[in-house]
Each structure stands twice: as structure tokens, then as C-alpha cells.
Amino acid sequence: MTDALSTLLATRDWLMADGATGTNLFNMGLSSGDAPEFWNTDQPDNIRALYRGAVEAGSDIFLTNTFGGNASRLKLHGAQGRVQELNRVGAALGREIADAAGRPVIVAGSVGPTGEIMAPMGSLTHELAVEMFHEQAEGLKAGGADVLWVETISAPEEFRAAAEAAARAGMPWCGTMSFDTAGRTMMGVTSADLAAVVEKLPNPPIAFGANCGVGSSDLMRTVLGFFAQGSERPVIAKGNAGIPKYKDGAIHYDGTPELMADYAVLARDAGVRIIGGCCGTMPVHLRAMREALENRPKGPRPSLDEISGRLGAFSSASDGTGDDGGPARRERRRAR
Template identity: 75%
Template sequence: MTQDALSRLLDQNDWLMADGATGTTLFNMGLTSGDAPELWNVDEPDKIRALYQGAVDAGSDLFLTNSFGGTAARLKLHEAHTRVHELNRIAAELGREVADKAGRTVVVAGSMGPTGEIMEPMGPLTFDRAVEMFHEQAEGLKAGGADVLWAETISAGDEYRAAAKAAELAGMPWCGTMSFDTAGRTMMGVTSTDFVSLVESLPNPPIGFGANCGVGASDLLRTILGFAASGSERPIIAKGNAGIPKYVHGHIHYDGTPELMADYAVLARDCGARIIGGCCGTTPEHLVAMRAALETRPKSDTKPTLDEIVARLGAFSSASDGTGDNAGAPVRERRGRRRRD
């Protein structure tokens, strides 16, 4: 079997840079809150090409497709649940078009966000139905030419397992991240330690695993340190938000500067991450600064301490990373809930 493009790049490089925010960029292009970004794959293809091109021009080695909400459950909210294959296929086709003219290897990662429903026993979603929805999405992304599937912002262990099973059914390599946004845990209570155990127990484990979104860059790096301490040999992914969300003139604005995200990228690498990108609020301007920092600042021989992370990126939002080992760490007042990009 031919090695996939992402695994080849990981074999050739100490680190790779991922992309930034999909939602933030599309809102800046005129997407209205409440609209389905995936419909723009058909209705505004030039804007989706520009989204992808922005990451490539900034130096990203991979970018995620505009398909985060591409499951039947999410698209049903927009009466587009019969268009799952089409919208995901076109998201990947547009990505393939941009990547193939980059003049270097750029990986097209097929984004699969949460299904939009709560898993049993807390909610109505069965494991088999979750697999079915992810698999339908995965087949569309595969048909469009995605190199790898990329489950992201997952909070439930069973939903992560469902994404893994869907990738297996589609015959696709995959990566998967969870969002640790509740005092170091996912919304469903998964800790960094729990997550590593889950990943390593899968019959079809991901190429890489990690954390995305969450509260802020400091919290995310504390979770990355937790992954690194687990001893897993699997590549770790860090996609942190560009600072903390604030409401400015009726819109959500992330306060992270390019300089802060450059510091975050280097710290993420030194914490043990090998695939480093941004999530909500991260623009191409941030990515340019991140790439420059990763290329010019030497790797540290030791991992950053929690105090060093706080000094560079700001205080943590909770005293613990959820595993009980960080009592007494600096805490910052929590400001609002996260949202997608």
C-alpha cells in the first residue's frame, strides 16, 4: 500500500504547519451567522478557493476542507441533508485544485466536525448512526480527493470511535482531535490521559491525534504536555485559538496577535506537537508569523514549564488540566463559551 501524503511529510519533517480558522475567515468574507458554510462550496466556490489559498500562501503544509458541519444531522438544519456527498465532495475538490498547484506537497484534510447530536445514553444518537453519518461524509470527501480525513472538536469518546470506524469503512487514513474546553476536560469529561488511552485502544488508530479549539492557547498547551507525558509515539496535533474571544461591536473577536501566536507555535513544538496550526480567530497573518517563528527559533532541549507558558501566553482558565496534577496553577477569569472558529 502506498504511503499517504501526510505520513510521508511527517517522515521528512520534524514538524508541519496546519491551517488557521475556517469560520473566522468566512465570516470576514461575508458569511452570516446561522448560515451553513458548506453551502458556499457550491454557491461561492471562489471564496472557498481563497480560504484554502490563504493557508497555502502563508506556508501551511496542510489545510482543512470547508466541511466541518457536513453531516446529515447538521445539514438538516439547513434542509441540505440530502446533499451530504455533494457538499463534502466539492469541499475536497476545491481543496485538491488549490493544493495541486502549490508547487509543493500540501495535504488536503477532510474536516469532519461533531455530528451535531448527543451520543447515547445522554442523547438519542446511537453509535451505529454516528458511524453511518461520518461514513457518508467521509465517502464524499474521499470522492473529492482529500488525502486524509480529519475529525475535529470532538468531545465524546464514542463519537471519536465512530469517526475512526467511518475512516476504516472508507479506507482512508485519518487524524482526530478533541476539544478540551471544560477545566482541562472535554464537554463530556474526557481528560488528556483518557484520550491517549482511547486513541491507543482503537483498531484503526489515527496518524496523529491532539487538541483543537478549547479556551485559549495556554490551556491547549497544558493539554499537549499531558499527551506528551503519556509516552505515545503517535504525532501530536495542536490547533489552538488565537487568544480569548471577546465581543467587540456585536461580533466575536479573538485577542491573540500574530506575535502571541508565533510564541504559541514555538511553545507547541517544544511541548511535543508535530502538527501545529490555529483554530478560531487564526488568520493567514497569524500563520505567517507562526511559520517564521517555527523556522527561525531553535527547538528547546527541555519542554516548557507551566509558568513559562503563562508568562508567554497568559494564565490558564482553570487550576487543573482535569487530571488532578495542576492544582495551584495560575488562573484567569473564564470569558464566555467557545464557538466554531
């Protein structure tokens, strides 16, 4: 049976994903340092509001509030024994909202990194990583998620472990990495590297791409790097709403709805099939993105000059794949 996301992709040139999870929950009162996943059971109406806000703004896909829902991350809060419960409830709340939408909406089970370093550089073995991801995947599957959404990954070893876990759970999946250090992930992966990794997997994702990182201009440069490798697999772009700035005791993102609308159109014109936002992206941004995607005519694939002219200067001289790399000039942010 064809999975729900592949079915929807077959009928549409592009799909719109959701925006930020953390930013929206902080605005609802989540305290810094608290585990957002606890709100799945403790504040379910807030999580329903999070999901509903994306759907009402026009998202075709939204991610569950389970980014840090693996045993390693939850152990920091003494909740490593609640992995399946918190993921199941997070997905079930999403299923409730999606089924009431009146149109096809995909519930994507968010699976973030373990927070540990993979062997041989660190102590996390492939087998243990697969086990942690599989435990989370089974919870999301039980709650009714349509697809696993592996995101903000830095290491290819962790990407491969997540792929194996998805296969073990019998779940379709998508995967994105965060390119935030002069066009590379924290572990040095380039856009070309990820495109190569994806095609060598025995269980490749439905779609792959980039999320978070520095800003929308850098993310778009990474996206063009995927296409330069000739991949025909659907590409995902989930860029931050501008650049984070510290103001009045909190982090704020400076991206306007107009900028995010421009980013969405540039992503579509580049050939991206799934377009969303990451940190700082609120429903007001999503509404502007949806309107632009529906109403602005499709144009040619944008050049790097057009991207930087519309979205702002790149944070480094290189996309990481050449020899002209320069140091990043902007603060690196990876939290959602």
C-alpha cells in the same frame, strides 16, 4: 501504499496546519446561522481564496470547508440530502489549490461532531453515527482529500464512531478533541483519557491532539498531558488566536501574530508535530507562526510556568486530570 500525510511527516520534524475557517468566511461575508458548506457550491471562489490564503501563508496542511457537513448538521438547513455533494466539492476545491502549490500540501477533509448526544445519554447510536461519518467520508474521498480530519469532538463514543467510519471508507485519519472546561471536554474527557482511547482503537489515527478550547495556554497544558502518557504517536495542536471578546457587534479574538508565533514555537519545543490555529487565526497569524518555526532555534520542552508566562494565565487551576480542578474563568468557545 503510504498515505501522503505519513510520507510528509517522515521527512519533517513539524508541519504547519491552517487557521480558522469560520472566522475567515465571516470576514468574507458569511452570515451568522448560515451553513458555510453551502459556499462550496454557491461561492467557490471564496473557498478557493480561503484555502489559498493558508497555503500562501505557509501551511503544509489545510482543512476543507466541511466541518458541519454531516447529515445531522445539514438537516438544520434542509440539506441532509446533499452530504456527499457538498463534501466532494469542498475537497475538490482543496485538491485544486493544493496541486497548484508547487510543493507538497495536504488536503484534510474536515469532519466535525454530529451535534447530537451519543447513547446511552442521548439518542444517537453508534451505528447511526458511523453511518453519518461514513457518508461524509465517502464524499471527501471522492473529492480528493488526502486524509480525514476529525475535529472538535467531545465524546469518546463519537471519536470511536468516526474511527470506524474512516476504516470503512479506507481513508487515513487524524482526530482532535476540544478541551474547554477546566481541562476537560464538554463530556468530561481528559488529555489522559484521549491518549488512552487512541491507543485502544483498532484503526488508530495517524496523529491526534487538541483544537479550539479556551486559549493557547490551556491548549498547551493539554498537549503536555498527552506527552505525560508516553504516547509516541504524532500530536496535533490547533489553538485559538487568543480569547474571544465581543466588540462592535461581533466576536473578535485578541491573539496577536506575535502571541501565535510564541505559541507555535512552544508547541514545537514540546514535541508537537502538527501545529496550527483554530478560531480567530488569520493568514497574518499563520505567516508569523511559519517564520518563527523556521527561524527560532529549538529549545527544551516548556514548563507550565513558561507557557503561562508567554501565552497568558490558565483559565482553571487544573488540567482536569487531578483533584485540584477549579471553575473556568473564561468564556467557552467551540465554533470554528
